[in-house]
Amino acid sequence: MIVRSTKLGLDEKERFMLFLIAPAAIVLACFEIIPILIGMNASFRDWSLVNPQRTWVGLKQYVAVFTDPVFLKIVLPNTFLLMTASVGLSLAFGLALASLLNRPFFGRAVVRTIILLPLTIAPVITATMIRWSFNDQFGVITNFLSYLGLADIGWLSDRWPSFALVIMTDIWIWTPWFTIILLAALQGLPPEPFEAARIDAATPWCIFRRITMPMLRPVIIVCVLIRAIDAFRTFDQVWILTGGGPARSTEVFSVYTYVLAFVDLDIGRGAAAAGVGAIIMLFVGGVLYKLVNRSVEVSR
Amino acid sequence: MIALALDGLRRAIFAISIVAIFVLFVGPIMILGVTSVRPASGAFYIWRGTNFTLNNFVEVLHQSQVLEAMWNSFVLSTLATILSLGITVGSGYMLSRFGGWIQRSWFATIYVFRTVPYISWVLPLYLVNTRLGIYDSYLGLLLPHIAVHVCFFSWLMKGFFDGVNPSMEYAALIDGCTRWGAFCRVALPAAMPGIAALAILCWLSTWNEFLFALILSGKRTPLITSTMAQFVTETGTEWNLMSATAVLAMLPALLVTIFGQKYVIRGLRM
Amino acid sequence: MAQIVLHDVVKKYGTFQVVHEVNLNIADGEFVVLVGPSGCGKSTTLRMIAGLESISAGTLRIGNKVVNDVPPKDRDIAMVFQNYALYQHMTVFDNLAFGLRNRKVPEMEIRSEVTRATQMLGLEPLLARKPFQLSGGQQQRVALGRCIVRRPQVFLFDEPLSNLDAKLRAQMRIEIKALRERVPTTSVYVTHDQVEAMTLGDRVVVMKDGWIQQIGTPLEVYNRPANRFVASFIGAPAMNFMEVELVEEHGVVSAQAKDFKVELPDEQAAVLRKHSAKTVTLGIRPEQIRLGMPSGNTGSSFSGVVTVTEQLGSELVIALNVADSTIMASRISPETGVSPHARVQMWVDGKALQFFDHENGKAITCAPCTLR
Numbered sequence: 001m002i003v004r005s006t007k008l009g010l011d012e013k014e015r016f017m018l019f020l021i022a023p024a025a026i027v028l029a030c031f032e033i034i035p036i037l038i039g040m041n042a043s044f045r046d047w048s049l050v051n052p053q054r055t056w057v058g059l060k061q062y063v064a065v066f067t068d069p070v071f072l073k074i075v076l077p078n079t080f081l082l083m084t085a086s087v088g089l090s091l092a093f094g095l096a097l098a099s100l101l102n103r104p105f106f107g108r109a110v111v112r113t114i115i116l117l118p119l120t121i122a123p124v125i126t127a128t129m130i131r132w133s134f135n136d137q138f139g140v141i142t143n144f145l146s147y148l149g150l151a152d153i154g155w156l157s158d159r160w161p162s163f164a165l166v167i168m169t170d171i172w173i174w175t176p177w178f179t180i181i182l183l184a185a186l187q188g189l190p191p192e193p194f195e196a197a198r199i200d201a202a203t204p205w206c207i208f209r210r211i212t213m214p215m216l217r218p219v220i221i222v223c224v225l226i227r228a229i230d231a232f233r234t235f236d237q238v239w240i241l242t243g244g245g246p247a248r249s250t251e252v253f254s255v256y257t258y259v260l261a262f263v264d265l266d267i268g269r270g271a272a273a274a275g276v277g278a279i280i281m282l283f284v285g286g287v288l289y290k291l292v293n294r295s296v297e298v299s300r
Numbered sequence: 301m302i303a304l305a306l307d308g309l310r311r312a313i314f315a316i317s318i319v320a321i322f323v324l325f326v327g328p329i330m331i332l333g334v335t336s337v338r339p340a341s342g343a344f345y346i347w348r349g350t351n352f353t354l355n356n357f358v359e360v361l362h363q364s365q366v367l368e369a370m371w372n373s374f375v376l377s378t379l380a381t382i383l384s385l386g387i388t389v390g391s392g393y394m395l396s397r398f399g400g401w402i403q404r405s406w407f408a409t410i411y412v413f414r415t416v417p418y419i420s421w422v423l424p425l426y427l428v429n430t431r432l433g434i435y436d437s438y439l440g441l442l443l444p445h446i447a448v449h450v451c452f453f454s455w456l457m458k459g460f461f462d463g464v465n466p467s468m469e470y471a472a473l474i475d476g477c478t479r480w481g482a483f484c485r486v487a488l489p490a491a492m493p494g495i496a497a498l499a500i501l502c503w504l505s506t507w508n509e510f511l512f513a514l515i516l517s518g519k520r521t522p523l524i525t526s527t528m529a530q531f532v533t534e535t536g537t538e539w540n541l542m543s544a545t546a547v548l549a550m551l552p553a554l555l556v557t558i559f560g561q562k563y564v565i566r567g568l569r570m
Numbered sequence: 571m572a573q574i575v576l577h578d579v580v581k582k583y584g585t586f587q588v589v590h591e592v593n594l595n596i597a598d599g600e601f602v603v604l605v606g607p608s609g610c611g612k613s614t615t616l617r618m619i620a621g622l623e624s625i626s627a628g629t630l631r632i633g634n635k636v637v638n639d640v641p642p643k644d645r646d647i648a649m650v651f652q653n654y655a656l657y658q659h660m661t662v663f664d665n666l667a668f669g670l671r672n673r674k675v676p677e678m679e680i681r682s683e684v685t686r687a688t689q690m691l692g693l694e695p696l697l698a699r700k701p702f703q704l705s706g707g708q709q710q711r712v713a714l715g716r717c718i719v720r721r722p723q724v725f726l727f728d729e730p731l732s733n734l735d736a737k738l739r740a741q742m743r744i745e746i747k748a749l750r751e752r753v754p755t756t757s758v759y760v761t762h763d764q765v766e767a768m769t770l771g772d773r774v775v776v777m778k779d780g781w782i783q784q785i786g787t788p789l790e791v792y793n794r795p796a797n798r799f800v801a802s803f804i805g806a807p808a809m810n811f812m813e814v815e816l817v818e819e820h821g822v823v824s825a826q827a828k829d830f831k832v833e834l835p836d837e838q839a840a841v842l843r844k845h846s847a848k849t850v851t852l853g854i855r856p857e858q859i860r861l862g863m864p865s866g867n868t869g870s871s872f873s874g875v876v877t878v879t880e881q882l883g884s885e886l887v888i889a890l891n892v893a894d895s896t897i898m899a900s901r902i903s904p905e906t907g908v909s910p911h912a913r914v915q916m917w918v919d920g921k922a923l924q925f926f927d928h929e930n931g932k933a934i935t936c937a938p939c940t941l942r
Binding site: 032116 | 324335386409417454483
């Protein structure tokens with residue numbers, strides 16, 4: 001192998017490896033990489049559907065995005081708030097649910113089926129039903145809350161209640177995902193450390209903190225990585241629930257970009273925003289990957 | 301006595317949590333379901349009144365767009381599932397079984413492009429599709445739906461093959477198979493349970509997908525999610541009809557959850 | 571059938587060399603066992619012969635043909651894996667027939683070949699089952715059958731018995747041995763178990779850290795280990811080692827340590843005389859140590875304190891403290907009444923002693939082959 005690879009040619013094994021990835025690589029190149037390049041090209045131009053001149057304007061669009069107070073003061077904070085709140089809380093709830101379900105009890109199969117529902121139902125539908133349940137006049141939950149004396153919350157008309165609703169919807173969707181994976185991980189843990197801890201008279205909380213958590217750590221870290229990356233591109237729930245409103249106050253990155261390109265029809269600016277998002281995510285993704293690699297190694 | 305009381309308390313808390321799970325996860329779906337069987341006037345304040353009707357479903361199904369959208373989504377999901385799995389299975393196998401610079405660089409590529417937000421490449425893809433004249437067509441929707449799965453599925457497939465002992469393939473190589481033969485005839489059947497689970501999840505996620513549908517489909521090839529979104533954002537008042545559409549769109553998810561639960565869980569475990 | 575020749579075969583991963591210039595000639599029909607601790611390169615060497623690992627340097631011949639770049643399927647070999655590697659989704663019959671079908675053998679012939687193998691291994695009742703319905707021993711038999719049906723030039727075994735429990739392992743060892751009489755194909759067998767190496771091999775290749783330590787018949791590596799590593803690896807309980815000083819007094823060479831002195835017979839002395847006044851490592855096999863006083867004139871006696879006794883029923887193994895080091899003595903009559911802390915008198919035949927260089931561990935003399 002050493003001898004042959006110095007000759008620059010590929011050996012039989014390497015040719016087979018390339019053959020295996022070829023279809024995936026070609027599709028990836030044509031429908032992801034090339035569009036990204038085209039998008040980068042578009043982001044340097046003044047290109048809107050009302051003014052299709054496509055004049056080269058250099059970094060003007062990027063400057064416009066980075067000096068846009070909506071982007072800096074609302075979109076970025078919202079996006080990262082959604083990311084941390086959703087991932088953190090779904091993880092916490094998921095962990096709690098997984099520990100709760102990690103024992104036999106009557107009706108466990110039913111509960112397991114129920115918690116799968118949020119995962120299989122389209123986020124669009126979920127957002128629709130949450131929006132309907134929190135309708136300010138007819139929503140079942142709004143009416144129930146006003147019955148409890150909580151009538152004055154403008155669920156879909158004030159910034160923070162709206163955004164809280166977005167986060168809650170995201171948590172509703174993703175808690176089951178954490179639950180299922182963590183439950184599987186819990187069931188896969190060897191019983192001996194737990195038996196040893198019980199013999200050593202450890203309290204349940206102590207067992208959870210000192211034994212369960214460290215053993216689940218690699219799984220948790222990978223889950224958080226996947227979810228954090230996905231949370232950044234949240235679009236469906238926000239778009240259906242609030243449409244970014246009221247007054248753009250709940251816009252997140254994907255909605256902001258979508259609005260620029262397809263509502264304001266400013267392709268150039270939209271492409272620049274998309275580029276900024278990609279760069280941010282590459283950076284965040286890189287940092288997360290480093291962290292994951294290190295901590296997974298440590299906990300091994 | 302105290303121990304007994306504590307035990308009772310623990311049981312009570314446990315029971316309450318289980319009930320809470322039911323209410324939290326089933327409640328919103330029930331609200332939607334009940335709305336969908338209320339007549340137009342009864343859709344408001346759904347907890348009052350006892351009129352129930354299936355007219356909403358009839359009315360929705362009479363709108364050709366909804367039926368068409370469901371059919372389109374069905375075809376698209378099926379094709380996208382077959383093709384996505386088809387092209388990522390080899391990639392996952394390579395990631396699992398081989399090492400060296402090719403494997404490392406492909407793995408890095410997949411990771412990098414997994415982090416890129418969808419909007420960042422679907423936006424320019426809209427330009428590509430209109431330029432190529434495949435905007436709002438099956439092809440124009442199908443190819444991006446496959447591309448979106450390349451990164452994550454390659455990674456999941458790697459996991460499936462990691463769970464298969466490679467010595468079976470070594471035995472096949474010695475038994476007269478080529479590398480390709482060992483992959484197709486030995487590794488692939490062994491990884492099949494995982495792949496089947498992934499197929500179901502892939503089908504559902506394509507059916508449920510919204511952003512691509514919103515940007516890349518229009519009047520000619522409507523999809524179920526974008527059609528529903530129009531109900532919500534444009535009409536916004538006919539909640540009974542909208543709920544009926546949502547319930548229809550939810551059917552595959554319900555079926556899979558009830559009958560294919562095993563596969564969903566297996567697929568999610570990675 | 572064919573001979574296998576490895577000439578300066580090297581395996582490197584990047585710059586890390588795991589197998590160093592292996593030279594080995596395996597004769598037609600010979601059964602060679604590669605043995606060594608884990609990570610010694612024995613499996614890598616086997617996988618290079620199989621074609622599952624590329625060869626970094628050197629040449630490999632199977633039946634006079636250089637096969638460095640021949641893919642495994644064209645090497646005409648068969649292999650048994652540690653975890654059996656049966657095709658999980660196929661029945662036993664299909665597992666056995668898989669290799670033949672790949673070679674486009676007519677179905678009739680496949681049937682008769684499979685029948686031959688199943689009869690040999692007693693697999694007839696299992697043909698329609700899938701691997702997960704079989705016990706470990708049955709699975710391993712199917713794996714053996716898969717090799718037999720092919721009638722290959724070479725059999726390769728990669729620790730085939732290490733997943734079995736001790737009892738089954740002993741049974742399968744005998745079956746492999748019996749099979750070998752009926753199917754005398756050139757075989758390379760990798761194991762970390764020295765008992766398998768001794769019982770199965772025509773010749774044994776002891777490896778460590780990617781280097782071959784010694785090649786020889788089982789008796790040769792047992793009686794004349796080339797170095798301290800081979801001596802300690804082959805034989806159970808392991809050989810005892812002591813640091814001793816060679817002293818020549820009045821023409822008699824003796825090995826001495828604190829409270830310990832054995833006189834060497836003339837054959838040994840002739841070689842060791844030139845090392846006199848030097849420190850060397852003395853090796854004594856536990857089974858050569860006997861209790862009581864010497865019976866012949868070549869025996870030397872010494873004494874030690876018993877620390878632990880292990881009663882095995884068939885024999886007694888005792889650990890003793892002699893000259894500040896712990897040594898084991900085995901094959902003591904089980905009826906012997908020794909108890910811990912007792913000082914006992916032992917003797918050993920001088921011819922049975924082995925000496926190794928203190929620095930590099932190489933053997934200085936070798937005991938004659940015939941003892942006991």
